[in-house]
Amino acid sequence: MRRDQPTHLPQSCITPEPVYRRRRELLQLLGLGAAALAAGCGSEAAAPQAAAPEAKLPDKSLAVASHVDDANGEAQTTYADATHYNNFYEFGTNKSDPAAHSARFVAHPWSVEIAGLAEKTGRFTLEDILKGQALEERVYRMRCVEAWSMVIPWAGFPLADLLKRFKPLASAKYVAFTTVERPAQMPGLAYPILDWPYREGLRIDEAMHSLTLLAVGMYGRELPNQNGAPLRLVVPWKYGFKGIKSIVKIEFVERQPRTTWNLMAADEYGFYANVNPAVDHPRWSQKTERRIAGTGFNLFGNRIETLPFNGYAEQVAHLYAGMDLRKNF
Numbered sequence: 001m002r003r004d005q006p007t008h009l010p011q012s013c014i015t016p017e018p019v020y021r022r023r024r025e026l027l028q029l030l031g032l033g034a035a036a037l038a039a040g041c042g043s044e045a046a047a048p049q050a051a052a053p054e055a056k057l058p059d060k061s062l063a064v065a066s067h068v069d070d071a072n073g074e075a076q077t078t079y080a081d082a083t084h085y086n087n088f089y090e091f092g093t094n095k096s097d098p099a100a101h102s103a104r105f106v107a108h109p110w111s112v113e114i115a116g117l118a119e120k121t122g123r124f125t126l127e128d129i130l131k132g133q134a135l136e137e138r139v140y141r142m143r144c145v146e147a148w149s150m151v152i153p154w155a156g157f158p159l160a161d162l163l164k165r166f167k168p169l170a171s172a173k174y175v176a177f178t179t180v181e182r183p184a185q186m187p188g189l190a191y192p193i194l195d196w197p198y199r200e201g202l203r204i205d206e207a208m209h210s211l212t213l214l215a216v217g218m219y220g221r222e223l224p225n226q227n228g229a230p231l232r233l234v235v236p237w238k239y240g241f242k243g244i245k246s247i248v249k250i251e252f253v254e255r256q257p258r259t260t261w262n263l264m265a266a267d268e269y270g271f272y273a274n275v276n277p278a279v280d281h282p283r284w285s286q287k288t289e290r291r292i293a294g295t296g297f298n299l300f301g302n303r304i305e306t307l308p309f310n311g312y313a314e315q316v317a318h319l320y321a322g323m324d325l326r327k328n329f
């Protein structure tokens, strides 16, 4: 059986320029020069030729109360690809790193701090957060800024359900999220590639939109570490980097929060990051994407057209009425 090959470009050629530059500086610092870099590029390019990873499902299955396909019945990404082709820089910058280097990460017990402009704040265990909350399965198209995409069945619940419990004040205009920072369990944190901890944010109406999920599982099972265990954000009309993983803090704030990728390169990664085929990334087109799903032979390598708001325009375009989406990209 032919397995869909997720990579179409050597990764070092699609790595965000500032990250690539820092990685180069770091290699030089370590006394590994251009040769190591070229080797890195070559091995990354060759990676897809490796055998398909084991598609071993985690033991813990989740009970979902309802199932909604919000991906128009499109072929789902295999569990193997969804769990072995990841971005989670805390475990390394290569797509295979999160699966390879996240086994030591301990996702239980877990707690989340709720802070900022709300009537109720404090630290809550994962059990507190999930208490009385029915889990839904929602199949979403996911589009990475690097122009690949997947179709993933998430298990989670609307973020709005959680946020409302804390009674945000009228002054809360944005929600800021932070990922856990555990150097002993996350080897990627040893490298100053990003400004750790990873942070993301949404405008409060985006956070409250019914498509916005807090996911605790995928494919009917608990989230594997590499996909953001035990709790991650899923915002299907935005580029993947908005989907912050392993969340430990949610804060209601008045001003647009500083976010990791936007801090790294504001001209490449906007705060809104709505999927938009009409606004190219400065270094590549966003008009098409490589869909990592489906097994049929495809001359065009599963390259499909990217849709405005990743196909969710009907549900979310109104949130941006009157905004210049070229400026607020």
Ligand SMILES: Nc1nc2c(c(=O)[nH]1)N[C@H]1C(S)=C(S)[C@@H](COP(=O)(O)O)O[C@H]1N2
Pocket: 082, 085, 086, 087, 088, 089, 090, 143, 144, 145, 179, 198, 226, 227, 228, 239, 240, 241, 242, 243, 244, 245, 246
């Ligand atoms: N904490 C953290 N969250 C993160 C990232 C990261 O590096 N660190 N990468 C983001 C990017 S760029 C993408 S595309 C998605 C990938 O999610 P997946 O591996 O579950 O498909 O996670 C996002 N969340």
Ligand SMILES: [Mo]
Pocket: 087, 143, 144, 145, 146, 239, 240, 241
């Ligand atoms: Mo991404």
